[in-house]
Amino acid sequence: MPESPSSTKPAPVVRIHDMDFCYGSKTALHDINLEVEYHRVTALIGPSGCGKSTLLRCINRMNDRVVGARVSKGEILVKGKNIHDADVDLTQLRKQVGMVFQKSNPFPKTIYENVAYGLRVHGVKDKIAIDEAVQRALTQAALWDELKDRLHDHALGLSGGQQQRLCIARAIATMPDVLLMDEPCSALDPIATLKIEELITQLARDYTVVIVTHNMQQAVRVSDFTAFLHLGKLVEFAPTEELFTNPREKLTDSYLRGTFS
């Protein structure tokens, strides 16, 4: 543990047990075991095609959209509940597990409507409740001061970094337990990246964050735990500092040294 161990440590928010995942007959993930700690940032790193994005998208079942994609073994528990149980409502799961994508993709609507989208699809009608949620989400995404006077402007008028923070605000407006981020900075310039990284650290106060990144320095800067994946296997999972300074596995070590990528 990076911090002093405490006796009242909350249970892991996401627990992945011996999970295999395949696209049709091709197995993409083997025997994944992972525990995502409450209100911590967990980073998934690894070379391209190692399955880190696939693993991330398993947690909110976004892979359901892909024909032939399925979890063939093991289970994923979010707050103790198996997400593949028959009684799981996909819309509720996704309310519980929010997601931010690689490419910032605000809807071509106003800033306000973008943030309110999740609430609206979940049937929230109360204008005051929506107003409050929008303000809270924008504040948490460090956008409120910049945008409070232009809430009804078109979202596509924002800069790239602002758009991505708007997407984060949109994802946290429904107060998810877990926030998944799929390479959220890969399309941004260094300054915008820095802002998002600061934001992620702050978000961990209120949310549990899982982030996929191809940038190892970013993993060091933002995460508490890091999982290293290679060829669909989880090679090593440890507190970030430990993994980067003293990796247990040879494979991790050579990846971190850049011997292969």
Next chain:
Amino acid sequence: MNNPFAGDNSSIQRRETLARWLLRLGSYVVVALTVSIFLFITVKGLPHALKPGFLTELTSTLHVIESNDGQVFKTNPVEADVIKKQLGDNFRSEKTISYSGGGILGPIVGTALLVIVSVTVALFLGVCCAIYLSEYAKKGKFLETVRLAILNLAGVPSVVFGLFGLGAFVLTAPVLTDAPADRAIFVIPLFFTNLSFQGWDTCVLSGGFTLAFVILPVIITASEQCLQAVPQGFRETSMALGATRWQTIWRSVLPFATPGILTSTILGIARAAGETAPIMFTAALAFKDKLPWQKDLPPLPADAGMFAHWEQSVQRFLGVFTESVQALPYHIYTLAAKIPQNEYSEQAQYGSVFVFLILVASLAATSIWLRIHLRKKYKW
């Protein structure tokens, strides 16, 4: 050292010039043809189209009366009798040219009604089908078959649609009636009335449904393309926020596909308005002396209440769709197919063609304007 690849530059340049001019010439020919068609129709049709009453009167038989002193009267059947009486011994000859007198209000109204019905039906069915194909259907054999069917539908000659409409809507389509006709194919008794498969007769409804099938392939194909053009990211984001598939379509896909769908709809309108064969057997009449809503309904008693008046208005409105009508393309066909042709029928014909062309051109212009306007509003 000489570059071994440096060929004869002048011949390459010559070919370049040749190709450019050939392509340019082709474009010029297309423009020239279009302009000459428009000019031809305008020169021939504009004078007649501008005559008073051409757009506001019903079609009638044209009476041309000549007097002994060389006067020529072009008039309608009623006034013809008056003039003949006035002329007395001065009367020399009278020619009647059917369908060439009066105006074309009847055909304009008929075409408008047919277009309204066909576009309503085609838009509903077409957009439903396009949404299903684009958003719900799994890629595979079934989808391929449906696409092939749509493609084939687009290739069916329009007269075949006409015959299909005759068989399906005019003679077979079900109606609710207390007294089924003898020609009904079969009758399903319901406890308060009967569902009788006796057809809708030749009427706006039959013609509109037939035309809907003519433009359906255009609308489905165009709508599907417009839906596909909406970025996948919108769908993914929306689903990731917990929206159901329908919520996603309704909030984040359909609004952004609407400009394109409307544009294709307007082109569909132009197509539906112009088709002749599909309405020949299903809706169109060569001649009708009344507008569809000018129907004799039993007069209401003097003490009839609000409800009775309201009921009769509704009846009158619904009755419009069960009337057969004149339609612009069929009117043009009737005039053009008239033998022998003479200067009067020709004038009426080109006048109608001109009005029709203006109508289609303004629809196309609307579609372009709509596209520009909506793109501005829903860009991404």
